[in-house]
Each structure stands twice: as C-alpha cells, then as structure tokens.
Amino acid sequence: MFENVEQAIDWIIKRKKSEHQFSDFSDYVRQKNNPQNRLKCLHVAGTNGKGSTVNYLRSILQAAGYKVGSFTSPHLMTHLDRIRINNENISADYFLRKVNENYSLWQKMDLTMFEIDMLISIDYFLDNKVDYAVYEVGLGGRLDATNIINPLVSVITNIDLEHTQILGDTIAKIAYEKAGIIKEKTPVITAEKKKEAIDVFNKISADKQTRLIITAEAEEITEGGGLGFEYKGKEYFIPTAGLYQIDNAVLAVETIRQLNSEKLLDVTEEEIKKGLLTNWPGRFEIISEEPKIILDGAHNVSGIDGLLASLNPNEDYIFVFSALKDKNYRLMLKKLISKGEVIVTEFESDRMAGALELAQGQDVLVCHDYLQAVRYALTKNKTLIVTGSLHFVSLVRNSFVK
Secondary structure (H helix, E strand, C coil): CCCHHHHHHHHCCCCCCCCEEEHHHHHHHHHHHHHHHHEEEEEEEECCHHHHHHHHHHHHHHHHHCCCEEEECCCCHHHHEEECCCEECCCCCHHHHHHHHHHHHHHHHHCHHHHHHHHHHHHHHHHHCCEEEEECCCCCCCCCCHHHCCEEEEEEECCCHHHHHCCCCHHHHHHHHHHHHHHCCCCCCCCCCCCCCCCCCCCCHHHHHCCEEHHHHCEEEECCCCCEEEEEEEEECCCCCCCCCHHHHHHHHHHHEEEHHHCCCCCCHHHHHHHCCCCCCCCCCEEECCCCCEEEECCCCCHHHHHHCCCCCCEEEEEEEEECCCCHHHHHHHHHHEEEEEEECCCCCCCCHHHHHHCCCCCEEEEHHHHHHHHHCCCCCCCEEEEEEEHHHHHHHHHHHH
C-alpha cells in the first residue's frame, strides 16, 4: 500500500515495459466486462498534433455544455494531468485509491504504466459520469492500450516517419499502424494528404465498411494576436502564432461537424468558435514576452518544420534543444541552425541523446545543464525557443512555473 500519490506514481512510471501482448490486455478488460464500452469516446491518433486536437475537441465539447474526459500523454506538469475532466486533473486521492485497490493484481499481471493509466481513466470517467471521453493514442494505434475503446469517431491527424523501429520504415507501414484505430462502420477523419497514407486509409475504411473523410485546406489565413482562417465558408480564430495548429483546429471542427450530422452531438457554430479559443501548453506557448520565451515540443523533423514555418523572419532567435536518441536529431538540428544560434543540452532519461552526441559534427554550443543553458540563452537578448523532446520542454516549463 502506498501512503501518498507520489509513491504510487513513482511505482507506476517505472513500469515502462512488459512481456505481454495487447491481446492480453484486451482479455483482461474483457474479463472486467469491457467497462470502456459504457463511455462515448472520440479516438485520436497520428504522428504530430494529437494532443492539440484532443484539446480542441475537449474545449469545443465543454463550450457546448458537455462534461468531457480527456486522456493524453506525455504529461506536461504532473502525471495526474494525463487524465482530466473539463481540463481539471484527476484528483490525487482518487488516483492513489485506485492504485492501492489494484496494486497486487496489476503487479501480478505485469501491466505497464500506460495500461494502468488507461484503466484508471476509464473508472474515473465512469464514476464521474462524463458525457464524452476524448482519448489520445500513446504510440501507433493498432496495438496501443487505448485501442480497447469503441469510439464514435476515429481521428488521424497526420502520418510521418517516426518510431520507425516499432511502427515501420515507410509512410504506408506507419499509416497501417495508425489506421488500426478504425472500427467497423465508424467514420474516420484525417488531415493527412499524402497518397501513400490515404491509400492505406481507403483500403482499411473499405474493409471496415466505413467512410474516410479528408479535411479541406483552411483559407484566408490572417495573423495578428493569433490566427484567423476560413474553413468551408465559416470564419474561425485560434489564439496562437503556431501555424501548424490550424490543421489541428480544422480537424477538430470537421470532427464536430460530422458528429453533429449523425445526431451524435448538438454543438452550434458559436460553441465551436468559443471552444477554439484555447491553447495547448508546450505547443508554441509564449510563457514570457519580456524576455520573449517560446516553448514548443517539436520532437521530430515534421514538428521542427511546423515550428520554423511559424517564426517571424524579422526576429533573432536562439534555440535550446534536446532530443531523444531515436529521433533524427541531426536533421532537426540542421534546420534549427539555419534559423539561429543553437545550444544543445540534456536531461535525465534513459532514452535521451547526450549533449555531446547531439553536438557531434554540428555548429552548436554545448551545455549539459539545461537550466544553465536557458539562463545563458537569455543573456543573448534574442527570442528564446526551447524545443525538442516533450519531456524536456515539460521540465523547463515546470522550472519556469516554480
């Protein structure tokens, strides 16, 4: 038995790997009479933008008066922010009680951290009678622990090369894994446009006897205090300078419209517009204006492309960067170096690429202590962007908040 939630979380986060299969986890949930089937769920997969899309969907539903559960990862401030209702973290008391009630069984079954979080979220959402629950896939889709749900809609943000050692080394192979969340006669909506991915989505949608809906492009984009855009004849606004968030917002809008059309929701245009007035922490998040500091969890090459496309060409930038060793950090750094001065650093993680490893052959500064790297960058009188691993960005954000 754990005496406090910190002890419980410490036990959980060490449970990263297990020998059992997704089918074992599914069997366990089936023995519990599939409680997740009592939830009305939306399921979001993709390479980038999953968390932001979940947040837009959550905010829109909340603006319409619904009680909304959301499940996202990784956490940004505390492990408890992975599981939320109406954007409020799961209570420490509830989390601790669930772990203590099930500790022996979960230990015996060798469940992973993500599977445990998933089980706790289901109970929490049911006990608190949410109207809808929005689930973000952790990794891939087909074999992800979240794939035990039967959603009202499956949403796939985009497809790019990432986690290739697990998901496959081509766009088509990765698309197949992400498309594993598509369910029988359940619509799937995507913002992806690559032919290799769309071909896979079309085939699986046909096999599942469902419709594939591809979002149109946003038009009439304007900048100033945020981003304005037009989508299918309606005007919207999001309070961010991150251009890549337009695709995520469009995807959320299209998803709500489709659920409206099927009478599964009743959300007005005004409620959609109100719901889009939200930000997702750590994604082009301006945490200070003087000096100007931006946090952006651009943790892969396409994420870096989206970040750089959002920058003002008239500003001088300095980047503090750290990444996981399974990322294409050489190309990521090459792109950052083309836009400004770069400091590489490191943080405590068994998946981290060390600062010297990152710096090898690159025109960058090295600082092993990430807080010292940030302090040094601030002496340069440039716009500071902290980017790379989401875990790294969350550590820096926590330090600033404290």
